[in-house]
Amino acid sequence: MSFFNPENLEKAQVLVGLYPDKRSALIPLCHLAQSQHGHLSKEAMVEIAELVEVQPAEVYGTASFYDMLHTEEVGNYLVGVCTNVACLLGGGQELLEHASDVLGIPPGATTEDGKFTLEEVECVAHCDKAPCAQVNYRYFGPLTNGDFDQLVDDLKSDRLSDSVPPHGVLSRVFRDAPPMVPLEIIHQERRVMDEARKARLAAQNPDAGGKQ
Amino acid sequence: MSTKIVTARVDIPNSHTLSVYLEHGGYQSLRKALLEMTPEQVQEEVTASGMLGRGGAGFETGRKWSMLKQDLVRYLVVNGDESEPSTFKDHLLVENDPHQLVEGTLITAYAIGASRAFIYLRGEFALGLERVQSAINEAYAYGAIGRNIFGSGFSVDLVLQPGAGAYICGEETALIESLEGKRGFPRIKPPYFPAVIGLYGAPTIVNNVETMSNVPWIVKNGGQAFAAMGKGRSTGTRLFALSGDVMRPGNYELEMTSKTFRELIYDPDFGGGLKEGRSVKAVIPGGVSAPWIGPDNLDLPLGQDEVAQAGSMLGSGSIIVLDDHTCAVRAAWRITRFFNRESCGQCTPCREGSGWIEKIMHRIELGSGTESDLDLVLDACDNIAPGLTWPPQQTTICVLGPSIPSSVVSAIKMFRDEFMVHIKEEGCPFVH
Ligand SMILES: Cc1cc2nc3c(=O)[nH]c(=O)nc-3n(C[C@H](O)[C@H](O)[C@H](O)COP(=O)(O)O)c2cc1C
Ligand code: SF4
Ligand code: FES
Numbered sequence: 001m002s003f004f005n006p007e008n009l010e011k012a013q014v015l016v017g018l019y020p021d022k023r024s025a026l027i028p029l030c031h032l033a034q035s036q037h038g039h040l041s042k043e044a045m046v047e048i049a050e051l052v053e054v055q056p057a058e059v060y061g062t063a064s065f066y067d068m069l070h071t072e073e074v075g076n077y078l079v080g081v082c083t084n085v086a087c088l089l090g091g092g093q094e095l096l097e098h099a100s101d102v103l104g105i106p107p108g109a110t111t112e113d114g115k116f117t118l119e120e121v122e123c124v125a126h127c128d129k130a131p132c133a134q135v136n137y138r139y140f141g142p143l144t145n146g147d148f149d150q151l152v153d154d155l156k157s158d159r160l161s162d163s164v165p166p167h168g169v170l171s172r173v174f175r176d177a178p179p180m181v182p183l184e185i186i187h188q189e190r191r192v193m194d195e196a197r198k199a200r201l202a203a204q205n206p207d208a209g210g211k212q
Numbered sequence: 213m214s215t216k217i218v219t220a221r222v223d224i225p226n227s228h229t230l231s232v233y234l235e236h237g238g239y240q241s242l243r244k245a246l247l248e249m250t251p252e253q254v255q256e257e258v259t260a261s262g263m264l265g266r267g268g269a270g271f272e273t274g275r276k277w278s279m280l281k282q283d284l285v286r287y288l289v290v291n292g293d294e295s296e297p298s299t300f301k302d303h304l305l306v307e308n309d310p311h312q313l314v315e316g317t318l319i320t321a322y323a324i325g326a327s328r329a330f331i332y333l334r335g336e337f338a339l340g341l342e343r344v345q346s347a348i349n350e351a352y353a354y355g356a357i358g359r360n361i362f363g364s365g366f367s368v369d370l371v372l373q374p375g376a377g378a379y380i381c382g383e384e385t386a387l388i389e390s391l392e393g394k395r396g397f398p399r400i401k402p403p404y405f406p407a408v409i410g411l412y413g414a415p416t417i418v419n420n421v422e423t424m425s426n427v428p429w430i431v432k433n434g435g436q437a438f439a440a441m442g443k444g445r446s447t448g449t450r451l452f453a454l455s456g457d458v459m460r461p462g463n464y465e466l467e468m469t470s471k472t473f474r475e476l477i478y479d480p481d482f483g484g485g486l487k488e489g490r491s492v493k494a495v496i497p498g499g500v501s502a503p504w505i506g507p508d509n510l511d512l513p514l515g516q517d518e519v520a521q522a523g524s525m526l527g528s529g530s531i532i533v534l535d536d537h538t539c540a541v542r543a544a545w546r547i548t549r550f551f552n553r554e555s556c557g558q559c560t561p562c563r564e565g566s567g568w569i570e571k572i573m574h575r576i577e578l579g580s581g582t583e584s585d586l587d588l589v590l591d592a593c594d595n596i597a598p599g600l601t602w603p604p605q606q607t608t609i610c611v612l613g614p615s616i617p618s619s620v621v622s623a624i625k626m627f628r629d630e631f632m633v634h635i636k637e638e639g640c641p642f643v644h
Contacts, residue, residue, distance in 0.1 A: 018371050020328075020412055026393035027376050031335070052393065065395035067377030068335045084297045085500060086455040086532055088546050093644070122379065122550055123297035124336050127453070127530075128461035137338040170374060171341035177352035180359050181369050185285070185327055189412060192285050196413020 003047040008036050011174060012051055018179050020189035022052040026062055030069050034168030039070040067121075068137075075110045077155050078167045079103070080121035080134040087123070090130030090142065096120055098145045099133070102152055115156070117167075138164045215441065217449050218425040219465040222308040228343045230350040233311040239356050241428035245319045246364035249431075254323035258427065260435030262447040266301075267291055267382075267420030268499065268528045270516055277324050279407045281415040288321045288329040289391065289411060292344075292421045293375055293382035295334060296499035297550055299530040301451040302421040304463050306333060306340035309425065310347035314370065316427035318356060321368045324417050328369050331421075332387055335375040345372050379554035383610050384418040386556065397556055398610035422451055422529075442468035446515035450529050452476060456496075457535035460484035469515035473497075473505075476514060477533055490535040494626060498527020500547045501615035503602055504534075504622035523602050539642040540630050544623035545573035551616045561596045562613035568592045569620055576631060579639035586624060586631060593617035 004012050012032060015025040029051060033044035040063055042056075049056040063069040081099050083092040096107065099118055105111055107120040124139070126132045132141025133148070140151055154160045165172065181189075221227045221236055233239070245254050259274025280286060290313070294302040305313060313331070321329045331348075333341055348370055351357045359367045373391055375381050381390045385399035388411050403409055410416025426448060430438050438448045446468035454476060455461045464482050473495060477483040486492065494504045503524045505512075512518050519526045534543060552566035569592050575581050590600070597604035597614040600621055604614035624631060633641050 021392065023393035024373075024391060027390065028374060030376065031374055054393075062393060062395055063376075065378060066335075066375075069376050083546070084550055085496075085543055085546050086298045086461075088543065089456050089532075089534065089538055091644075122553060123295065123299075125294050125300040125303040125334070127298050127300050127455035127532075128463070130455065130461070134336065137336050139339075170335065170338050171345050173342045173345040173349070175345060175372070176349050177358065179369055179371075180367065181327060182367075189285050189328075189414070192283070192414045193412040196409060199413075 003033070003037075003041070003043045005036060008032055014175065016051055018175075020186055021193060023054060026052050026054070026059060027066070027069075030059075030063050031168070031170050034070065035170065036168070038076070038166065038168050039073050041071075045071075073110070073114070074167055075115050075117035076166055077115060077135050077164070078117045078119060080119040080124065081107075082121050082124055082126070082130075082132055082134075084123035084127075086127035087130040087132060092131035095131045095133070095143060095145070095148065099148060102149060116152075135160075135164050136167050137170065214467045214470060215449065216465050217429045218305060218309070218312070218422060218451055219463070221312070222304060227308050228310050228347065230311060230347070230354060233309075237432075238311055239315055239354070241431040242315050242318055242356060243362055245322055245431050246362055246366050251323045251325060254319060254431060257430055257435040258323070261426075261430045261438035262435075262445065263423065263426055263430065263438060264445065264447075264516060265420055266422035266426075266450065266529065268296065268501075270526065273419065273423055276407065276419075277320075277417060280324055280417055281408050282325075283415050285412075285414040286324060286326045287411045287414055287416040288317065288324060288326040289384075289387065289406075289416055289418045290317050290329070290331040290421060290424050291382065291384065291387060291418055292331055292333040292337070292340075293387060294337075294421070295379040295382050296501065296528045296530065297547070298455050298496070298532045299453055299499055299528040300455075301453045301463055301529060303337065303340065304451070305421055305425050306337060307343050310340075310344045311351065312425050312428060313344065313421055314347050314351050315356070316424035317370060318351075318361070318368060319427050319431055320417070320419065320424060321370075322366050326417070327367060328371070330371050330373050330391060330411075332373045332375060332381075332391055335377050341372065341374055348372055378556075379550075380556045380610075380612060383612065386610070387418065388416065395556075397558055398612075400609055442470070443513075443515060444469070444517055446517065450514070450526075452514065453528075453530040454483050454533070455530070456532040457486055457490065457538060458483040458533050459486065466514065469513040469518065472511050472513050473531070474510040476531065477510070483533070486533070486535050490537060492533060493536045493538060494534045494540065494622070496532040496534070496619070497530075498525040499530050500532075500550065501611075501618055502527050503618045504626060506626055525603075537642065539577070539640055539644065540623045540627040541573065541577045541634055542640065542642070542644070544619040545570065545577050547619040548573055548616065551612065555612060559608035559613055562608045562616065565592050565596045565613075566616050569616065573620065576634050577640055579634060579637070581631075581635050583632070583635055585635075586628070589620060590624065593621055
C-alpha cells in the first residue's frame with residue numbers, strides 16, 4: 001500500500017525528477033505528505049525514503065531539523081503568534097498570552113477537539129503588521145485581542161476555509177512544466193556530484209581512504 | 213520623487229501576473245541580454261553598477277560573479293529565505309513582483325553560464341510560493357524559461373524550492389545543504405566557498421532576492437545609470453524595512469545615502485514619526501545581528517560605509533526603532549532567545565553560549581539578576597566573539613555565532629543604568 005494517493009504519487013514523481021540528485025526532493029516531498037495528511041507520519045517518511053533512495057532514518061533526521069515539519073499530529077489550524085522583537089514592541093507577548101487564554105492551551109499544545117495548535121514563532125517577515133500571527137502560514141496582522149477573537153470565531157465556523165487551507169497545504173500551485181535539462185548535462189552533473197561526495201568523505205575520514 | 217527600481221510595480225493591481233508584467237515592459241531585459249549581449253557584457257554592466265548584494269553581507273555582485281570557478285557545470289541559487297528578524301523586504305518582492313525576480317534570475321543564469329537555477333524560498337511564505345510558482349509556470353509557457361529561449365540558443369531550467377522553517381538556512385552554505393535534502397548545517401569555509409564548491413559540489417552563485425530583482429533594471433538602463441544613484445560604495449536604491457516604535461512601519465525604497473535615519477523615521481511619507489511625546493532610544497539597523505546605534509547617530513545617511521563607520525552595519529536593510537518606553541534589557545533578551553532557538557548546534561560557543569546568555573539576560577529582566585551577572589554575560593559574549601570588536605572575531609563555523617553578542621553588548625554599553633535598575637529594584641521598571 002502506498003502512502004501517497006494516486007494524484008500525489010504523480011506529483012511526487014515529478015518532484016523527484018526535478019533535480020540531478022533525488023535527495024533534493026526530500027523536503028518538498030515532506031511538505032507534500034503534510035498536505036495530504038496534516039503531519040508527517042512514519043508511513044510517509046518510509047515512502048519518501050524509497051522515493052529519494054535514502055534510509056527512513058535519514059528522512060527523519062532531516063525532517064526533525066525543520067520547524068515546519070511535524071512528525072507528531074497537529075491541529076487543523078496551526079496558529080503561530082510572533083513574539084520576536086518588532087512584534088514584542090507591538091504587544092506580541094501579550095497577544096500570545098491572550099491566544100493561550102482564548103484557546104485554553106499553552107503554546108506548543110493542541111486543543112482536545114484537534115482543531116487548533118498554538119505556537120510561539122520567531123519573526124515571520126511581517127513585522128510592519130506587528131503584532132502578527134499566522135494560521136497555516138497565512139498572515140494576519142496587526143491584531144488586537146478583539147481581532148484575534150474574531151479570527152478564532154471565523155476559523156471555528158469555517159468562514160476562512162478558502163483563504164486558509166488545512167494544515168500542511170502550502171502552495172496550491174504546482175509546477176506544470178517538465179524539466180528540460182538535456183541528458184548529457186545531467187550526466188556531467190552526476191559525475192561532479194560523485195567526485196565531490198568522495199572528496200568530502202575522504203576529508204572527513206582520512207583513514208577510510210574515501211571508502212563509504 | 214526618487215527613482216523606484218524594485219518596487220516600481222508593486223502597487224499595480226495584479227502586479228504578480230504575466231500580463232501586467234508584460235504591459236510594463238516585462239521580459240524586455242531578458243530579450244536584450246540574450247539577443248543583443250554576450251554573458252560577459254551582462255557581467256560588465258552589473259560590475260559597472262557597483263551593486264552590493266542585498267542579502268546582508270554586502271559583497272559586490274559583479275565581483276562575486278567574476279569569482280565563479282569556470283567549470284562545465286555551474287549553478288545559480290537565489291536566496292529567498294528571509295528570516296533575519298525585522299527583515300520583510302523580500303516578502304514584498306516575491307508576492308508582488310515575482311516575474312521581476314524570475315527575469316533577474318534568468319538573466320543572471322545566462323551571465324554566469326548556469327543551466328539550472330533554483331529559487332529557495334522561505335517555507336512560511338505560502339502566498340509567495342504560490343505567486344512564484346505561478347510566475348515560473350507562466351514564464352515557461354511564454355518561452356522565457358526552457359530550451360532555446362527566444363531563439364537565442366540559451367537554455368535554463370528554473371526550480372522553486374520551499375524551505376521548511378529554519379533561520380540558519382539563510383546562510384548560503386546551510387541553504388545549499390538544505391537544497392540537497394539535508395539538515396541546514398553551515399559548511400566550513402574554506403574549502404566550501406560556494407563559488408568554488410557549492411551545490412552538488414559544483415561552483416555556485418548564491419544571491420539574494422532583492423539583488424536579483426535589480427538585475428532587469430540594470431540591463432535595461434545600464435550599469436552607469438545605477439551607479440549614478442547613491443554615493444561611494446552605496447549605489448542604486450535599497451528597500452528599507454522599517455518596523456518597531458514608528459507610526460508608519462513598512463517597506464520604503466530609497467536612493468542609497470539620499471536620506472538619513474532621522475528622515476526615514478520622521479518624514480510623514482515614510483515612518484511618520486513616533487507616538488506623541490516619545491523619543492528615539494536606540495535604532496537596530498541591518499537586522500538583529502547588528503549592533504545598535506543611539507539617537508546621536510540619527511543624522512547618518514543610509515549608506516553602507518556610513519553605518520559601518522558608526523560601528524554597525526546596513527546588513528539586510530531593516531531598521532527597528534526602539535522608543536523611550538521600551539525596555540532595552542527585554543529587547544536584548546528576546547533577541548538572544550531567538551539566536552539560542554535558531555543556533556544549528558554544530559559549534560559549542562554558539563550553541564552553549566547563546567543558552568547561557570539568554571538565561572542570564574532573562575533573570576536580569578525578571579529581577580533576580582546580580583551586578584556580577586553583567587560581567588558574566590560579557591564574558592560569555594567574549595567567548596563567542598573574542599575582544600567584542602566590530603566587525604567581530606569568529607570562533608565558529610558561520611557568523612550566526614558572532615552575531616549573538618551584538619544586541620547584548622550594545623544594550624549593556626548604552627543602557628547600563630537600566631540594567632542596574634532591574635537589579636536594584638528586582639524587576640523591570642517598564643510597563644508592557
Ligand atoms: C545566519 C545567517 C543568515 C542569513 N540569512 C539570509 C537570508 O535570509 N537571506 C539572504 O539573502 N541572505 C542571508 N544571509 C547571507 C547569505 O549567506 C549570503 O551572503 C547572501 O545570500 C548572498 O547574497 P547577496 O550577495 O545577493 O547579498 C545570511 C547569513 C547568515 C550568516
Ligand atoms: S555558529 Fe552557530 S549556527 Fe553557525 S554553524 Fe556554528 S552552531 Fe551553527
Ligand atoms: S518580528 Fe514578528 S513578524 Fe517580524
